[in-house]
Amino acid sequence: MTSRLFDLTGKTALVTGSARGLGNGYARGLADAGAKVVLNDLNEEALTHAVETLRAGGFEAEGIRFDVSKEESVVSAFEKMDASGIAIDILINNAGIQHRQPIIELSAADWQRVIDTNLTAAFLVGREAAKRMIKRGAGGKIINIGSLTSELARATTAPYTTAKGGIKMLTKAMTAEWAEHGIQVNAIGPGYMLTEMTQPLADDPKFDGWVKGRTPARRWGLPEDLIGTAVFLASSASDYVNGQIIYVDGGMISVL
Template sequence: MESGLFSLSGKTALVTGGSRGIGLALAKGLAEHGANVAIIARTKEQLEAARQQIQTDTGLRRAQSSRKKVWTFPFDLKNIKAIEALFENIVSETKGIDILVNCAGMTVRGPSEDVDLKTWNQVIEVNLTAAFVISQAFCRHRKQVAKAGRIINIGSLTCHGARPTTAAYASSKGGLLMLTKTLAVEWAKYDINVNAIGPGYIATDLTEPLRSDEDFNEWVLSKTPLGRWGQPEDLVGTAVLLASKAGDFITGQIIYVDGGWLAML
């Protein structure tokens, strides 16, 4: 008999940045474990393709009737002031969100002395401020329905250490780690567990320029004891752990899924 320890049956997850890369893999993985999912991104066509992919892939293993529900919400998270209304709309369409995954992210690389303020602000807004504001809306919603909740923030190796040319990105992810800890200690009283996942280098659109740089690619492989780039699917198990009953007593943590990167001197 299955224990149900990792089951997400009856839950609904909202994944920002769920149209491709890590967010899509997480949305699909949560659906595979029983959740209905809502996804946010800017590009409508990619959202629609993601919706079909999640439904087809989860439906393949189940009867047609038990295909997961997938809602799509085209939205630019830089539009911070509209996030609260967006979230209310999502709740009214889905009838409630149990799990929030803050995954949408962007990066701009360049010498720190040359980064203009507009670029800095955009990275901080998408990676940190939007995650905070949507988490606030999620908390108010869980309080209103008097039910527990889970927040999973997608951090980075830059939650732990720095690399040249990533000032805005690393600052946003460092901030996201402290936000994770703050909300975990503050919202434990509402039964909201807040954790982060720190991916190593994962093969997605975001890292395509790095993978096609031969020297950088060699460097990544040499720094990763498991000797490969991660795949978005490598993060699914940790997300399911943090979203399910198995994660009941885990809060305020970051779990690095990095092929051993941070363990090596």
């Protein structure tokens, strides 16, 4: 009984921004739990490679290139999936970007680009997925990816911090409207995760020391540390969990 609670066999999951990095880790974790995964990215070469790698590992995977921050691109992608008979049961809104700059030097264009990619995209993709989940009447799972900055600010990351704070409240807003349709919407807030993108930070002794000193677990998180939470929120084990953000951060957000 317990193992079946986390079994995703027969489910189809869309993970945005999943050709590389944490998004790819989420996709692989869901595939390993039995789901068919639909990967998304703007980089077609990276997307094709990611799909081929999953298939070579014995997993069922598809790829769809679209811009999560553009409404017409999102709508068109879902229409293409409809035409191909792909019905999304699980969505992970993972795609995101960072832009570091002091607020007084920040342009409106750079602000908007981060907000569009990190927050508006979750609304657009979530809306299209939920429309179809509601129509099918079988419920679904939506997992938004927040951050420690869903709760706490850090200098020079104002648009990212604002977007991730918005993700926390968007998760609650989606819950308020979609829970009655059997759709559970929750979020994951990763701590400092060691990836190719963050490796330069880990290689900086000062920053590395700050992360390890600030984190009760005394280490960086690894992509695989996120998989259990993602599978839990994507599975029937979380059927009465709604509107929550779970921080996977080694305890960082819990201490001063």
